[in-house]
Amino acid sequence: MDIDGAINRSLKDYIDIEIDPSFLPYTAAAKIRFLVVYPSCSISILGDDVRISKDQGLDNLQIAKEFRHCLYREKIYQETLDMRRGIVRALVEK
């Protein structure tokens, strides 16, 4: 995902982030987590794009990175959940 190229760096109080299709299943969960950390923002998911409306004082790059990290965390978590369950099972089952 090329964040640098994907961010609309205009003076608008929102940024658009293009989401790689492999991350689309995790956008809803990432959105919830992101809004916990940045409650003043709002997020619209528009197809392959995510639009984050934000206070003008917030840095675009930082916001984009934070959202991307939320996506990463959700993807890693959901994709490894079965394995985590397996680890717990391996430890508690005879």
Next chain:
Amino acid sequence: MIDFPLKFREIATDRFVFANDAGDQFFGDEKFLDRYATENLTNRDWGFLNENGLAATDLKSFNGVSFLRRYALRMAQAQTTNYLILVPTLRCDLACSYCQVSRVNKKAQGYDWNDETLSHVLRYLDGLETKRIKIEFQGGEPTLRVDLLERIAGHCRKQFDSCEFIVCTNLQDLRPDVLGFLDHEDVFVSTSLDGDWTAHQEHRTKSKGRTEEFFNNIQKLVDRSPKGKVSALPTIDPTGDANLEDLISAYSSLGLNSIYLRPVNYQGFARKTFSSSRDAFESWNKLYFSFIDTLIERANENSELMVEFYFTLCLKRFLHAGEDHHVDLRNPNYFGKDYLVIDYDGAFYPTDESRMLTRIGQVDLSVGHVTKGLDFSKLEQLNESAINSFHEECIHCPYQSCCGIDLVDDLSRYGRTDIIKSESWFCKRHLAIFDRIASDLSSDSPKARIAYAKWLGVPKGTIERGLGAP
């Protein structure tokens, strides 16, 4: 090949700490993170993970089984009850400004164990399955009832193979009977020392005479005791102007080389007197890390060793499993398992802080009574949340395995446990400490690592820089 799921956090520009559920950590950059999250790890990346036990062919392989063992060791094992906090009296001869236990006046009636409570406590001790017992006498001022301390200690010495008693005392009155009890080999003393004369007097002793009594008594006790028998800890108001150099000097002059720098605990009287301390995180952090910086400088200058207890505990937990003896920092942190509090009226509490919350009427956290036994249904309710392993925020935190959970602190500060964890005092405090440790361990500068080695007693003189991903 499978990798053990990684969690990550940025600790400096383009520097991330990565950790798995077993608490294995390494450091890497944004590019490694991108490759990992987008499933584009290179052969070199896989080689790095595999060589360091961070990936395996499957869970039955050497790396897999090794990971499972480390994972299991990271979980605090609930032992049989072997640690009790006993409160034989709530009375105290001081009225400290940040008293955390809602004490009562020395002359108050009805705040000591009566004969019936004592006999039930002794019976409870008889029913414990453990061979080793650790008892912390809290108060009030427990030495006001040194007769009860003698009864309990005498009983335990017959009942258990090994005993350890800690008397948490203000050391205002070292009468011969008190001194006689404290002199026992299996008795340790924990007291409060807020710094120099002025600082201690301001918040605790109030008068010159009482301050003099305290400093004479602690000196007397230190002089006659083996090293390690007497420990002290200060309570610091995060919003105040504590003089940390004076604090170190006060401890050092008494031969004490460990300071547990505690913020005012948002409990008891402190809730009213220091209400601003509830959220004074930034000022606490500034003060705390300035203290850590001072100790790092001291360690590098080869000055007399001085450690900060809690930071060193966090450092140990960051580096390895098994440091689960501190009941405020472990996971899971199940209540009513290996330790319990018995209050002056015979009520059981899961922690010392929970009795304070109950006493001020915020929430009844008593979990039974010595006459009736434990309230297991209430314990079960509390214990449902006493684990961070499945918490919706903690599951994404690279420090999850070395951190803990403190529901009572959450209840005390916010009146509930379902707060946004990352905004809680507990989470912010520990994130800051673990971030600092991670940052120091991944730094090129050996300064902090030299100090860490000394604090941990590592003989080589330094700790190597943390593992770095390709």
